[in-house]
Amino acid sequence: MEEDTVQFRSKSIKEVLNVLKEIRVGGLNESEVGRAAMERLIPEILSDDEKIELYEMYERGEISKTALEVALGDELNDIEQMKEDTSEMAERDTSQYIVE
Amino acid sequence: MGRLLIDTDALIAIGNTELRDTIFFNIRMDTTYVVKKELERHVKEGKASPEGSRDRYRYEGSKHALEGIEDGSLSLVNTVPKPHGKNAGEESLRIQIAQQGDEYDAVFVMDGDGRDSIRKTAESNGYGVKTPSPAFPLYIAYDNGMVSKEEFCETNQAIIEMEGWDGYRAISMMWKGVPIDCSAYVDPEYLP
Numbered sequence: 537m538e539e540d541t542v543q544f545r546s547k548s549i550k551e552v553l554n555v556l557k558e559i560r561v562g563g564l565n566e567s568e569v570g571r572a573a574m575e576r577l578i579p580e581i582l583s584d585d586e587k588i589e590l591y592e593m594y595e596r597g598e599i600s601k602t603a604l605e606v607a608l609g610d611e612l613n614d615i616e617q618m619k620e621d622t623s624e625m626a627e628r629d630t631s632q633y634i635v636e
Numbered sequence: 637m638g639r640l641l642i643d644t645d646a647l648i649a650i651g652n653t654e655l656r657d658t659i660f661f662n663i664r665m666d667t668t669y670v671v672k673k674e675l676e677r678h679v680k681e682g683k684a685s686p687e688g689s690r691d692r693y694r695y696e697g698s699k700h701a702l703e704g705i706e707d708g709s710l711s712l713v714n715t716v717p718k719p720h721g722k723n724a725g726e727e728s729l730r731i732q733i734a735q736q737g738d739e740y741d742a743v744f745v746m747d748g749d750g751r752d753s754i755r756k757t758a759e760s761n762g763y764g765v766k767t768p769s770p771a772f773p774l775y776i777a778y779d780n781g782m783v784s785k786e787e788f789c790e791t792n793q794a795i796i797e798m799e800g801w802d803g804y805r806a807i808s809m810m811w812k813g814v815p816i817d818c819s820a821y822v823d824p825e826y827l828p
Contacts, residue, residue, distance in 0.1 A: 584801035591808075614748040615805050617755065621766035622813030625742055630779045632637050633664050635709045 579609035587611075638741030640665045641732060642710075644674045644725040645746035646770035648697030649799055649806075651704075653791045656697075658782050659773045660704025665744075666711050667701075670718060670728035675702050693798065726750035730757050737763030744770040746802050769810035771795055771803075778816065789821035796826050 545553070556564045582590070587608065594604040605612055642665045650659050675698040682695025704710040715735070719727035729743060729750075734757050743765055745751045751767045758765040771792065778788040792810070795803045807826075811818060819827055 584804075587801045588804045591804075610752070611748050611805075614751055615809055618751065618767060618769055618805070619809040619812050621742070622768035622772060622810050625766055625768045625772060626775060626779075626814045628741070630776045633640055633776050634662055634780050635664050 575606055578606055639739050640742050641729055641740055642667050642744040643729050644671045646744040647701035648694055649795055651697030651700035652798060653794055655783055655791050656700045658777050660710055661708035663773050663776050664709050666713050668715050668728040669712055671725045672705060672712060674725045730754050733757050733765055737761050737765050740765045742766040742768055746770045769806045771806045771810050775814050786821050789818035793822045793826055
């Protein structure tokens with residue numbers, strides 16, 4: 537079976553999490569914190585080339601849309617908006633933008 | 637007649653292509669005095685920079701964009717207040733859209749966050765301003781018979797090669813949005 541647990545807690549992180557579990561009303565969902573942290577961090581640590589590679593893998597159907605969403609974060613919304621706006625602009629009469 | 641607005645980095649990207657004069661002397665686009673200041677700074681700071689460096693790239697692109705402002709089809713608009721700092725150029729475009737967004741059809745911005753903030757400003761004011769690929773001016777030139785399909789496609793590839801992720805998404809989204817098939821002219825590694 538594939539190992540799906542990522543162990544990333546250093547001693548000091550563990551210490552903070554343990555304290556938070558005690559003092560926070562309703563406790564603390566450690567997995568949820570870890571997930572949120574990874575989702576926030578992944579788009580930040582990707583290089584330009586890695587982003588391109590992941591996008592191409594998505595285009596070839598090798599990774600899912602949700603995986604790409606995690607990898608690119610807000611940038612994916614931007615890309616899709618850009619695509620939509622480009623195709624709407626392409627349908628207009630572009631001769632109006634040429635100097636007379 | 638709708639207006640177009642373009643930012644510093646999009647001008648620099650186009651200014652480094654073979655089609656720069658076609659674009660900067662024929663397509664009606666506005667930019668801001670703040671952007672002009674940024675272009676002038678890039679020219680001043682990049683003058684002595686080595687061939688192939690990022691500063692040189694900015695220098696070249698800025699120099700040609702300034703020629704387009706001086707003698708070509710680029711017009712300047714004044715924005716109040718005048719923003720300062722790192723993203724002053726983009727911010728000046730955002731201010732222009734906040735104040736006169738009803739006159740603009742589209743804004744060309746190279747950076748994703750910049751596009752986002754312009755989109756939000758346009759939406760909150762109820763303006764239908766589009767934020768298409770910043771390489772779209774190349775399509776306008778093609779669509780009006782000023783450049784061939786081959787020139788259009790080869791210039792697209794050049795932008796991907798020079799602009800990393802910004803260029804990749806600008807061009808790959810343009811290819812999805814415009815009715816041109818570049819596969820005969822572009823290195824297969826860049827094709828979707």
